[in-house]
Amino acid sequence: MRLTIKTEELRDELIRRVEDLSRQSLLQCYQCGKCSAGCPVVDEMDVIPSEIIRLLQIGRLEEVLNSKTIWVCASCLQCASRCPKGVEFSNICDALRQMVLRKRLSNPRMDADEVSAIMISDAPQMGVVAALRKLNG
Amino acid sequence: MKIPYYPGCTLHERALDFDVSARECAKAVGVELQELPIWTCCGAVFPLVSDNVMEILAPVRNLAYAAREGDKLVTLCSFCYHVLKRANKVVKDDPEKMEKANLFLRADTEAREEVESYTRKDYEGQVDVLHYLEMLRDVVGYDEVKKKLRRTLDGLRVAPYYGCMLLRPKKEMEFDDPEQPSIFEEFLDTLGCDVVDFAMKTECCGGFQIVADEDLAVQCSRNVVGSALKNGAEIIVTTCPLCRYNLDKKQDEMAKSVRGFKKIPVVYFTQLLGIALGIGGEHIDFSDNYVDPRPVLAGKSLL
Numbered sequence: 001m002r003l004t005i006k007t008e009e010l011r012d013e014l015i016r017r018v019e020d021l022s023r024q025s026l027l028q029c030y031q032c033g034k035c036s037a038g039c040p041v042v043d044e045m046d047v048i049p050s051e052i053i054r055l056l057q058i059g060r061l062e063e064v065l066n067s068k069t070i071w072v073c074a075s076c077l078q079c080a081s082r083c084p085k086g087v088e089f090s091n092i093c094d095a096l097r098q099m100v101l102r103k104r105l106s107n108p109r110m111d112a113d114e115v116s117a118i119m120i121s122d123a124p125q126m127g128v129v130a131a132l133r134k135l136n137g
Numbered sequence: 138m139k140i141p142y143y144p145g146c147t148l149h150e151r152a153l154d155f156d157v158s159a160r161e162c163a164k165a166v167g168v169e170l171q172e173l174p175i176w177t178c179c180g181a182v183f184p185l186v187s188d189n190v191m192e193i194l195a196p197v198r199n200l201a202y203a204a205r206e207g208d209k210l211v212t213l214c215s216f217c218y219h220v221l222k223r224a225n226k227v228v229k230d231d232p233e234k235m236e237k238a239n240l241f242l243r244a245d246t247e248a249r250e251e252v253e254s255y256t257r258k259d260y261e262g263q264v265d266v267l268h269y270l271e272m273l274r275d276v277v278g279y280d281e282v283k284k285k286l287r288r289t290l291d292g293l294r295v296a297p298y299y300g301c302m303l304l305r306p307k308k309e310m311e312f313d314d315p316e317q318p319s320i321f322e323e324f325l326d327t328l329g330c331d332v333v334d335f336a337m338k339t340e341c342c343g344g345f346q347i348v349a350d351e352d353l354a355v356q357c358s359r360n361v362v363g364s365a366l367k368n369g370a371e372i373i374v375t376t377c378p379l380c381r382y383n384l385d386k387k388q389d390e391m392a393k394s395v396r397g398f399k400k401i402p403v404v405y406f407t408q409l410l411g412i413a414l415g416i417g418g419e420h421i422d423f424s425d426n427y428v429d430p431r432p433v434l435a436g437k438s439l440l
Contacts, residue, residue, distance in 0.1 A: 021186045040341045040357050072353065075185065076341030077305035081315045088306070094185035110349045119348050122386070124147040124378040126216050129181040131348035133192070 009059030014099070018056060021095035028085045029053045035079035035089045045069040049079055049089045056092070070096045071109040071135060094134075101137030109135040140272065141206040142170035143199060145217035146178045152214070152378035154422045158407040159213055159269060161420040166277050166285050170211060173202050179220040181345075190237050196224035197238040198245065201260035209276075213269045213407070215377035219302035222266040223309050229262035268303065268312065270320050270376065270406070279327045287415030289329025293437050295409065296333040296370035297321035298361060300380045301341050315339065324406065325374070328413045337364035342383040351390070358383040359391040366401055371433050373403045381405065386427040402430035412439055 019026055029050070036048040046068045047055065055064050064070070073093045080088035101108055115128055140163075148156040163170045176199050184192040200221060203210040212218050228235045239259045267275075273282055304315045313320050316339065325332045342361055343354025362384055365373050375381050385403035392398040404426065411421040412434065423430055434440045 021188060023187045040343075040360070041346075041353060044353055044356075072346075072350070074341050074344040074346045074354075074357070075182070076301040076344065078301070078339075078341065081305045081307065088185075091185040098186050098189075115348060122382075123348060124151050124382050126145070126147045126181045126214065127345045127348050127379045127382065129146075129178065130216065130345035130379075133180070133182045134345060135349055 003058075005058050009061075012059055012061060014061050015056055015059060017099065018061070018092060018095050021098060022088070022091040024087055024092050026053060026056050026087075026092075028087050029057070029083075030085065032084060034082045034084065035087075038078045038082045039073075040076060040078065041072050041074060044072045049093075052096075053087070053089065053092065064096060065100055069093075070100070075134065097134065098137070108137060111136060138167060138276075139169045139171050139207075140267075140276070141203050141210050142172050143176055143179075143203065143210055143212045143217060143221065144172060145212060145214045147216075147378045148214055152381070152405075154425050155213060155378060155381075155405045155407060157420055157422065158405060158411045158416070161416045162407050162410045162414055163269075163272075165414040165416060166273070166282050168272065168277060171206065173199070173206060173210075175202050179217045179224075181216050181220065183220045183223045190234055190241075193224040193227055193234065194238055194241050196221045197228055197260055198242060200225055200228070200262075200264050200266075201242055203264045204260055208263065209265045209267055211267050211269055211272050213376065215300055215302040216379065218266065218268045219310065225262050225264065225266050226309050228260060235259075235261060268376070270324055271312070273324065274320060279323060282410075283327050286328065286413045288413060288439070290409060290413055290437070290439060291329050293330050293409075293434075293439065294333050294369055294371045295325050295330040296335050296365035296368065296373045297325055297338060297406075298342075298365070298373050298375045298380060298384065298403075299339050300375065300377055301339070301344070303376060304339055321374070321376075321406070325409075328409060330409070333365065333368050333370040335364045335368040335370065337361045340364075342380045344379060344383070347379075347383050347387070351387075354383055355387050355390045358387055359395065362388065362391060362401060362403075363395065366399055370401060372409075372430055373401060374406045374409055375403060376406055388428055400428045402426060402428045402433060404430050 033050045036050045077090045080090045180195040307315045322332045343357035347354035
């Protein structure tokens with residue numbers, strides 16, 4: 001596969017924004033894949049966590065922001081806990097979600113009126129609050 | 138001994154079985170949990186992005202209320218514990234965020250005179266946030282708990298499910314080893330249970346994703362339940378209302394994709410403690426459990 005990496009994409013200020021928001025250094029990652037191996041929802045992701053970081057390293061923010069991955073993450077922090085380089089993918093994922101949600105780059109993953117009646121009447125309220133904060137902003 | 142207590146929203150309403158059993162057990166081991174006179178929701182999530190001060194305000198406000206009551210704050214829900222403990226650490230480690238949070242608190246007191254007495258002073262992280270398990274181990278002492286037991290839960294094969302929020306991130310939670318924790322096992326040993334180790338005890342149950350994507354969360358919780366069953370557990374114990382919900386109430390959904398799926402009850406650790414302490418009646422209520430734990434408990438002559 002031919003891949004064109006453009007200098008301007010590598011220096012994209014939005015990529016630096018991901019680093020600032022998440023307080024993570026993307027170049028720390030050496031692609032060992034432990035984050036992806038430990039992720040409990042990796043099967044449901046279209047781009048696995050280590051690939052997300054790789055794409056960000058080479059300036060492909062667009063693909064990352066459009067991935068299903070960032071909405072599937074449940075912030076369980078297993079990736080961050082197991083990274084030998086101390087990179088907290090969970091925080092990178094939260095930063096990416098926030099970048100989408102704050103600018104409404106796409107529809108939020110979940111609107112308040114989409115919460116099902118059974119969840120309203122049955123689920124612990126902490127779950128509903130957490131879901132809306134994570135997936136709606 | 139009186140210790141300030143933060144129940145949080147879910148224990149105040151949907152997880153009353155957790156709250157009531159915990160308060161009664163505390164009394165039985167010589168602790169009076171004193172609910173904070175004023176408290177609000179902790180916000181349920183800790184912000185993972187660097188510029189978000191808004192989401193630490195609710196936990197810091199609650200900590201400021203707690204500071205008026207004492208130097209410790211006990212909580213039970215894993216989410217509340219996680220959010221309060223991490224927000225407390227932000228206040229201690231980040232002077233700029235501490236100042237911002239206190240500016241908001243002061244604005245609050247101007248707007249609402251009735252809370253003025255609770256937030257007059259700046260909050261600087263002076264409260265120790267304790268999980269109830271830590272309270273039992275470090276304040277009361279497991280040995281003391283053992284002396285108060287009316288019966289031991291001999292032969293009951295119990296799988297302790299930690300989940301995510303108590304343990305991670307290790308450097309902020311400082312709760313236990315994130316891969317090989319032991320506080321729960323030591324607690325169950327104290328009660329005399331047969332502790333069942335299982336691979337998924339620190340894996341995610343799917344958490345809040347149950348609200349947005351049920352299939353995703355059920356897949357996670359099925360892995361946890363399956364792992365406990367495979368290792369011979371008869372009952373799973375948890376510290377979190379959301380874990381309880383995902384692991385217990387979704388077992389019909391789990392059964393759809395697993396041939397020969399066997400149901401297993403999921404209870405709060407305080408409910409087992411209550412039984413061992415001889416607390417009965419309405420204080421140990423299993424009516425909200427989807428998979429009824431009573432047959433298993435009755436089978437061991439524990440009810």
